[in-house]
Amino acid sequence: MSDEMKTENTDFEVLYKKSQKYFYDEEYSQEEFTKLASLFGDSFRNVKEKEMVKGKIVRIQPDYVIVDVGFKSEGQIPISEFEGMTDLTLGTEVEVVLESVEDQEGNLVLSKKRADFLRVWEKVIAAHDSGEVIKGTITRRIKGGMVVDLMGMDAFLPGSQIDVRPIRDFDAFVGQEMDFKVVKVNIPTENVVVSHKVLVEEELADQRFAILHSLEKGQILEGIVKAVTDFGVFVDLGGVDGLIHITDLSWGRINHPNEVVKLDEKIKVVVTDFDEEKRRISLSLKKLLPHPWENIEQKYEIGKKVSGRVVSLTEYGAFIEIEKGIEGLIHNSEMSWTQHIKHPSQMVSMGQVVEAVILSLDSDEKKISLGMKQLEPDPWHELMEKYPIGSKHSGIVRNLTNFGVFVEMEPGIDGLIHISDLSWTKKIRHPGEVVKKGEKIDVIVLSVDTEQRKISLGHKQITDNPWDTFESLYGNGTDTKGKVSRLIEKGIIVELVEGVDAFVPTSQLTPGKLKNPGNHFAIDQELDLKVIDFDKENKKIVLSAVAFLKDKSEDDINEYISTHKLEKVTVQDFQNAETTKVENLDFPTFEVSPAAGKPKKGGESAG
Structure with a gap:
């Protein structure tokens, strides 16, 4: 007898003894009781928990x-x-x-x-193993995706697994019944992940294969705008994506692709390039449209007035879009007849609509030159009538340079007074010695060059040329007095009674050697002098202290030597000195060098 049967009989014996208090021995024998108990026990199932x-x-x-x-x-x-x-x-x-x-x-x-759950769970596991497609209803939206009711059981549908196209409105899917494939199951946690996207991709696989193997450059396809980025637009061609770069969206200039297309918009495109290995498809929208430069000469003639929007500003000018894909340049020099434009922002701003005139057109280089100032008459054409040569005017000093003074005659019209035309009598080293910026000044028009757009002005010409009078006052051999106004290396400049400057070379200050006139002569010191050279044409007067003293008394000469602390020189040296005409080489030059305000040393005469 097996151990199991022995144990079972022992249990019945124990049960039999306990039951004797409820019935008499003569009712059931132990053998009969054991048999009945076995039959009663067999009537119940051997059921386990969780079964x-x-x-x-x-x-x-x-x-x-x-x-x-x-x-x-x-x-x-x-x-x-x-x-x-x-x-x-x-x-x-x-x-x-x-x-x-x-x-x-x-x-x-x-x-x-x-039990209902386990029955569905078994079907889900079977569907996962076999790849069977099952139906479900999207019940609600949660973080990261949606909840799907699969035959009464909740499953997770990630947002990325809804469709091959990006989803912009998840709430629109709530309540929809769709086909799904079980892509992941977690048995311990009883979690299920489903996908609708894999079914769509399977459907598109044949279509994708057909598209990829039939692509050709120049082929025209229809697609749906899938995504819009800063650099371009992705288009769904039916399971295959292509890219339209921002430069291929329009012949014109655009700032962002959303100016041309919108999400989910159906558009036609042309294939411009295809990399079969990388599966990259380049598309173009603008090439379906005629090129704007075709037959452009028929649309835009030179001299025609056009209008357009400012689309770019550079250091040298402004680009104007006169139509999509056609831009012209207004150079800084073509913006104003009178103003000096350093940057186009002085005249125009981004996005502004402006009018201009076509100056030139090069269809091969795709360049158009435009002008704004040509919309108005050139004021320089009227300047000869307004500012005839010899006419007198007043202007405002706008700028001082080493070589002269710029004077504003009227807004946008400037003229130049050369430094040599500031004074008849003064040897001017810099215009700032005579005028200041912002001052009003009287001028005479000397010349007008309309082509070069230059007006030459004179200030000294306001008064008569005094050199006609000076000729009679300061002829050669004339004695005069002069006040020291400037000390230079080669001598001194003195101002005569009539206000004219004259030059005394160092050789005419003493017959001896004089290295530095500043050690012997002082500003505003008055000297007795004799004219030894008067040059009306070049407006020069050369004087000599030696020539003046040559026939004077010994006392006068000694007083001069003592006053000016002249060493190693005697009265006899003055009396025997020669006072011939000074060569041009001895004349100082007052043309302004890069060291502004200092006279340039040289042999040319002062103007």
Whole structure:
């Protein structure tokens, strides 16, 4: 006899002895009792917890449904788990899960809801293993995706797995029934991930294959705008994406692709390039349109007035879009007749609509030159009438340079007074010695050059040339007095009674050597001098102290030597000195060098 049978008989013996107090020995023998107990035990199932079993509804109560699963006791299930069940009647067979053999009250705990879940779970696992397509309904939106009802069970649908195209309105999918493929299951946590995108990709696979193997440059296709970026537009051609670079969207200049296309818009495009290995498709939208430069000469003649929008500003000018794909340049020099434009922003701004005149057109180089100033008459053409040569005017000093003074005659019209035309009598080293910026000054028009747009002005010409008078006052051999006004290396400049400057070379200050006149002569010191050279044409007067003293008394000469602290020189040196005409080489030059304000040393005469 097996150990199992021995144990079973022993259990029945114990049971038999306990039952003797309830019946008489003569009713049942031990053998009969054991047989009856075995038959009674075999009538019950050997059911394990968490196992799914079938049972029959034996009672229906307000809150519970009582189900007999063939166990020693009946189990109860909340009536809410039968919600939606149409045949809830006594005797109906249902599948349930034995959650617990005995709860705190000793009752058998059953669950129909868990049984329903396990039944669906088995189908989901089978669908995952076989790749079967199952239907589900999207019930709500959650972080990262959607929740899908699969036959009463919740599954997760990631946002990226809804479609091959980017989803912009997730809420629009709530309530939709769709086909899904189970792509991931987590058995311990009983989580399921589904995808609709893989089904769409499978459907598009053949279409994608056909497109990729039939692509040709120049081919025209229809697609839907899938994504818009700063650099271009991605177009869905039916499972294959192509890119339209921002420069291929329009013949004209655009700032962002959304100026031309919108998301989900259906458009036609032309294939411009295709890399089969990298599966890159380059598309163009603008090449479906005529090139704007075709037959441009017929649309835009030289001299024609056009209008356009300012699309770019550079250091040298402004680019104007007169139509999509056609831009012209207004150079800084073509913006104003009178103003000196350093940057186009002085006249125009980005986005501004301006008018201009076509100056030149080069269809081969695709260049158009435009002008704004040509919209108005050139004021320089009228200047000869307004400012005839010799006419007198007043202007404002706007700028001082080393070589002269710029005077504003009227807004935008400047003239130049050369430094040599500031004074008849003064040897001017810099215009700042005579005028200041912002001052009003009287001028005479000397010349007008309309082509070079230059007006030459004179200030000294306001008064008569005094050199006609000076000729009679300061002839050669004339004695005069002069006041020291400037000390230079080669001599001194003195101002004569009539206000004219004259030059005394160092050789005419003493017959001896004089290295530095500043050590012997002082500013505003008055000297007795003799004219030794008068040059009316070059406006020069050369004087000599030696020539003046040559025939004077010894006392006068000694007084001069003492006053000016002249060393190693005697009266006889003065009396015997020669006072011939000074060569041009001895004359100082007052043309302004890079060291502004200092006289330039040289042999040319002062102007």
